[in-house]
Amino acid sequence: MKIKTMQELLDAKILCCEENVEKHVYSACGCDLMSDVLAYVKDQAVLLTGLVNTQVIRTAVMMDMLCIVFVRSKAPTEEMLKLARDTGIVIMTTEKRLYEACGLLYSNGLVGNKAKS
């Protein structure tokens, strides 16, 4: 699924790296626990989370993720956006809750979530 399609489905606002919205993501992870995110490596993934701190961005950097969606209108700090810009990670924020946001993406075809290890 294109990042741009995700934005439309979630009615989300893009906060940085808009130039990368044509990229495709093949798997998604909805989670507030970063260690759980770090446990299973997936390629070209998007992270949906309600947790807002710099470690969310660093976790996504470590995992080579392409996009982070903050749910429930959570807003990242400027420091977080700077970290995301350094690696080109698209950041967006949606009013939707985590469950609903994940459900929308899943039901529209973003189901690939097979762990590599």
Place this chain on the structure above:
Amino acid sequence: MSEELVFRYDVNGDDFTSAGQASVQVKRNLRQLGLDSDTIRRVSIAMYEGEINMVIHAGGGVAEVRVSEDCITIVLTDKGPGIKDIEKAMQEGYSTAPDEIRSLGFGAGMGLPNMKRHTDSIEIDSVLGVGTTITMKVNLG
């Protein structure tokens, strides 16, 4: 490469916000060396979890990454309280982290298991009241 390359970082233990900076830098350096992305990801995830642990439990420490022809070695050294029960600490879900760390997305008892999961070997040398040294290896090729 014929000679071993060594990267060394001081991990600041005062500030959880800055934890992970060394891992981001390692990732950047390994990318410049042209290593494959899977290897880079494994090394950086393992080091990141280790770095977070050093900040949560040990007040910081030193991280060293050595790149040789056949493997990458990550050595994390701290002068923290030591690990009381290593066998327990290696179990998924076992954690001694304070609640405030859990609210930040860590401390769920996945750190050491994740470090083991993403590396080819892990050795933990810990002495109570003295400190802990963790040595992890990721094979190349």
